[in-house]
Amino acid sequence: MNRDRIIVTIGAALIGILLFIIWLLASNSFVVATPMASVRALYSGFTEGWIYPHLKSTLTVILMTYIISLIIGIGCGVILGISPFLRDVFEGMILAVYAVPKIVLYPIFLTLFGIGWTTLIVMGTIHAVFPLLINTMTGIKNMSKTYIKVGKSYNANSFQMLKKIYIPAISLPLVTGLKMACSLGIIGVILGEIFASKEGIGQIIMRSYALMELDRMYGLILLLFLFAFVINVSFSRLERRLKKVF
Amino acid sequence: MKRATKVKIVRIMVISGFLLFLELITRAGYVRPTVLVPPSIMFLTLFRSIISGNLTPHFVRTLSEILFSFSMAAMIGMPMGIFFWKFPKIWKMCAVYFVAGYAMPTIFFYPILLVIFGLGTMPILVIAIGTSILPIIMNTAAGLREVREVYPKVGQTFECTPLQMFFKVRFPAAAPLIFAGLKMGFTYAVTLCIAMEFLNAEKGLGFLVSYHYFTFDTDILYAYILLIIIIAVTINRILLGIEKRVRMEL
Numbered sequence: 059m060n061r062d063r064i065i066v067t068i069g070a071a072l073i074g075i076l077l078f079i080i081w082l083l084a085s086n087s088f089v090v091a092t093p094m095a096s097v098r099a100l101y102s103g104f105t106e107g108w109i110y111p112h113l114k115s116t117l118t119v120i121l122m123t124y125i126i127s128l129i130i131g132i133g134c135g136v137i138l139g140i141s142p143f144l145r146d147v148f149e150g151m152i153l154a155v156y157a158v159p160k161i162v163l164y165p166i167f168l169t170l171f172g173i174g175w176t177t178l179i180v181m182g183t184i185h186a187v188f189p190l191l192i193n194t195m196t197g198i199k200n201m202s203k204t205y206i207k208v209g210k211s212y213n214a215n216s217f218q219m220l221k222k223i224y225i226p227a228i229s230l231p232l233v234t235g236l237k238m239a240c241s242l243g244i245i246g247v248i249l250g251e252i253f254a255s256k257e258g259i260g261q262i263i264m265r266s267y268a269l270m271e272l273d274r275m276y277g278l279i280l281l282l283f284l285f286a287f288v289i290n291v292s293f294s295r296l297e298r299r300l301k302k303v304f
Numbered sequence: 305m306k307r308a309t310k311v312k313i314v315r316i317m318v319i320s321g322f323l324l325f326l327e328l329i330t331r332a333g334y335v336r337p338t339v340l341v342p343p344s345i346m347f348l349t350l351f352r353s354i355i356s357g358n359l360t361p362h363f364v365r366t367l368s369e370i371l372f373s374f375s376m377a378a379m380i381g382m383p384m385g386i387f388f389w390k391f392p393k394i395w396k397m398c399a400v401y402f403v404a405g406y407a408m409p410t411i412f413f414y415p416i417l418l419v420i421f422g423l424g425t426m427p428i429l430v431i432a433i434g435t436s437i438l439p440i441i442m443n444t445a446a447g448l449r450e451v452r453e454v455y456p457k458v459g460q461t462f463e464c465t466p467l468q469m470f471f472k473v474r475f476p477a478a479a480p481l482i483f484a485g486l487k488m489g490f491t492y493a494v495t496l497c498i499a500m501e502f503l504n505a506e507k508g509l510g511f512l513v514s515y516h517y518f519t520f521d522t523d524i525l526y527a528y529i530l531l532i533i534i535i536a537v538t539i540n541r542i543l544l545g546i547e548k549r550v551r552m553e554l
Contacts, residue, residue: 062393065393066393066396066397069393069394069396069397070396070397070398070399070400070401072397073397073398073401074401077401089419089420090416090419090420143307143310143311143314146307146311147311147314147315147318148315148318150315151315151318151319153540153544154536154537154540154541155533155537157491157494157495157536157537157539157540158532158533158536158537159494159495159496159498159499159502159510159532159536161498161499161502161503161510162498162499162502162510162513162528162529162532162533163529164502165513165514165517165525165529166340166526166529168517169338169339169340169522170339170340241409244409245409245411248409248412249411249499252503263412263415264415267415267418267419272419275415275416276416279412279413279415279416282409282412283409283412286404286409287404290403290404291400291403291404294403
């Protein structure tokens with residue numbers, strides 16, 4: 059068992075090294091910056107400080123997007139989960155809207171809200187809210203009716219029902235929803251920054267592409283991937299732990 | 305009244321109420337026509353541009369991109385899923401990268417691909433295939449892994465050959481999960497093709513939306529957004545219908 063784990067870890071590390079070597083070989087051509095130059099360009103962002111205002115803007119918008127999506131997504135999800143009638147009415151519509159490529163809606167938000175944080179938050183939220191809503195809704199739909207009966211027999215009020223019965227019962231689909239909302243929210247915000255912002259990581263990626271500062275562009279994309287990687291892996295850990303509990 | 309009809313009536317009321325609300329606020333002048341177009345005009349403009357045939361080449365282009373990238377993803381992804389199921393150790397080694405790549409913003413590879421391939425279909429196809437292949441691989445491997453022990457045992461008592469075992473027993477048993485992966489892959493292909501066209505292309509439905517946004521043709525812009533929504537919803541409906549049938553047959 060332990061030996062298998064060591065083999066797997068070594069294998070995973072080797073694949074990582076292989077990917078790095080592929081990048082290194084690809085950077086012989088002039089369209090790909092070397093890994094070292096990319097990291098150096100990214101590092102200069104922190105030492106010279108040009109990255110901080112953009113990082114601050116992007117992180118603030120992502121955080122606000124996430125909070126708003128949480129409130130709307132879980133709120134609507136709980137309502138639709140509890141009421142079978144409303145769910146029957148809206149479920150099909152929600153699944154359909156979820157499948158629409160949200161980027162084509164960006165012009166609408168741009169004309170409605172102009173350039174700025176509001177637009178970015180709306181763009182991020184429309185990406186992030188659906189997985190949360192759908193997972194909360196189906197989680198409550200599929201949960202065992204016994205839990206609800208137990209809560210009712212203890213005379214729990216609706217807030218207690220939510221806190222003590224519904225949320226713990228659906229914690230597994232909820233964490234999956236939170237994970238998806240986070241990665242989709244990041245995509246939504248960064249894509250939005252390309253069109254609807256004067257600052258932010260997405261904006262400087264496009265700017266360095268336009269100026270052909272490739273090392274900076276690759277460095278920033280690397281930063282973005284590391285950010286998504288860390289968040290995704292920690293959510294997956296949480297998911298796995300919850301799976302063991304249930 | 306039966307509950308199903310009640311649901312249908314309320315659903316129609318919600319949708320038509322929403323459209324009516326948009327129609328009213330735009331007609332009454334609460335919202336400028338440069339910002340929002342009345343839905344009736346959206347439908348009319350869309351109808352007109354379909355009839356005039358201006359839309360056809362873009363529609364064909366987008367559709368062929370979607371179908372090509374999905375079929376490539378399915379043809380490469382399913383064998384890869386089978387491979388990873390056969391060799392669980394290799395799967396475990398790669399798992400970190402797949403799980404990480406799964407929810408990662410693959411669309412941000414697009415400036416890189418733009419630098420490598422230049423404008424055109426190549427970056428679109430690479431991103432669409434690369435993203436839609438992930439759920440297909442993961443669900444194929446997971447579906448085959450989670451086949452209940454009883455089924456292969458039944459196959460053994462009938463002395464199935466390895467090929468029969470795979471095609472008659474394991475694969476059908478894993479079909480629902482595999483199909484869920486294919487469905488997700490198709491949705492990803494649709495979304496990413498249109499999104500990538502929006503970002504950088506010279507043809508296609510996504511391109512039309514971004515083009516008319518930058519030329520401020522609000523009427524046509526909304527008509528095309530509406531068209532994309534209709535297409536996405538229709539595809540979603542069809543896939544859900546097929547999925548229901550796959551589930552029923554098992």
